[in-house]
Amino acid sequence: MFADGLFILFTVFAVVGAAGLVLFKHPMNGAMSFVVTLIALAGLYALLNAKLIFAIQLIVYAGAIMSLIIFIIMFLNIQEEDLPAEEGRFKYLIGGVIVVAPVGMLLTKAVNSLPGSEATIAGAGFGGVKEVGVKLFTEWLLPFEIVSILLLVSLVGAVVLAGKRGTNK
Amino acid sequence: MIQSYLTVSVILFCLGIVGVISRRNVFTVFMSIELMLNAANLSFVALARLHESMDGHVLALMVMAVAAAEAALALAVVILLHKHKGKLDTNVFSLLKG
Numbered sequence: 001m002f003a004d005g006l007f008i009l010f011t012v013f014a015v016v017g018a019a020g021l022v023l024f025k026h027p028m029n030g031a032m033s034f035v036v037t038l039i040a041l042a043g044l045y046a047l048l049n050a051k052l053i054f055a056i057q058l059i060v061y062a063g064a065i066m067s068l069i070i071f072i073i074m075f076l077n078i079q080e081e082d083l084p085a086e087e088g089r090f091k092y093l094i095g096g097v098i099v100v101a102p103v104g105m106l107l108t109k110a111v112n113s114l115p116g117s118e119a120t121i122a123g124a125g126f127g128g129v130k131e132v133g134v135k136l137f138t139e140w141l142l143p144f145e146i147v148s149i150l151l152l153v154s155l156v157g158a159v160v161l162a163g164k165r166g167t168n169k
Numbered sequence: 170m171i172q173s174y175l176t177v178s179v180i181l182f183c184l185g186i187v188g189v190i191s192r193r194n195v196f197t198v199f200m201s202i203e204l205m206l207n208a209a210n211l212s213f214v215a216l217a218r219l220h221e222s223m224d225g226h227v228l229a230l231m232v233m234a235v236a237a238a239e240a241a242l243a244l245a246v247v248i249l250l251h252k253h254k255g256k257l258d259t260n261v262f263s264l265l266k267g
Contacts, residue, residue: 011177018181018204022188027196027257034200037181041207044174048218053210053229060233065203065240072244073196076251084193084258096191104183111175122218127226135223136230147234154238161245 007047013040022093025083031070038062050127174215181208195250195257199243206236 013036020033042057076082086092125131136144181204188201210229217225247257254261 007173014177015180015184018184021197021200021204022184022192027194027200030197030200034204037204038207041211044177044211045214048174048214050214050217050226050229053214053226056230056233060237061207065237068240068244069196069200072248076248076257078257082257084256084260086193089191092191093187096187099190100183100186103186104179107179107182108176111179112172114172114175120221122221126221127223131223132226132230136227139224140227143231147231150238151234154242158241158245161242162248
């Protein structure tokens, strides 16, 4: 089926991008491969009928947050010699995989024991802007306001931390 | 169907944990944390599709907002630490060790 093919394609892109993020030495290469993961995840959201989340994933995550990270990486002008040496990187990676593999297997087993879910047809307005918006502004109003305060606090905090114009550093 | 999406989420989350515990470059560690947030988002959206309720989507939006706030603050801290120490190694950033 077409949707299954798309699912496999997006999954392969997401996992390969994530593996690239973990394996690349230079953070710029890692950021580029992480963008691939984010775009593949947006495709997975689209396959799950989450239209609004699909758009926001592309605009906010792959657009705004990743361009902020890449901007900072370029701003610091990282050369090869600035990077941490990480001699035993692959040793640590193998160790990390050995530590995490049982957790992953346990989680996979738990996930696969969930009650059966055949491919149902989602309702007409499922995941659209209107439906999510109504939910957001009725049942989730208080968390929404708290998130707005959080964004304001992080804005002020980032300016205070990175600005530091008054002190003579 | 939903199980396969959740399995992808588990794989991405485990890759994020491996990145956090085995790398020392502060940017890679930071992006691995973002990867874990994304894996959690994928499981939220998949379970919202399973139950045909929109709460998972709203929760995914909240996670994205928190990730944006975290990105702004964390990158400011990284710039500050880079100014002080001139390094990007998480082993060097041990000011709180006492």
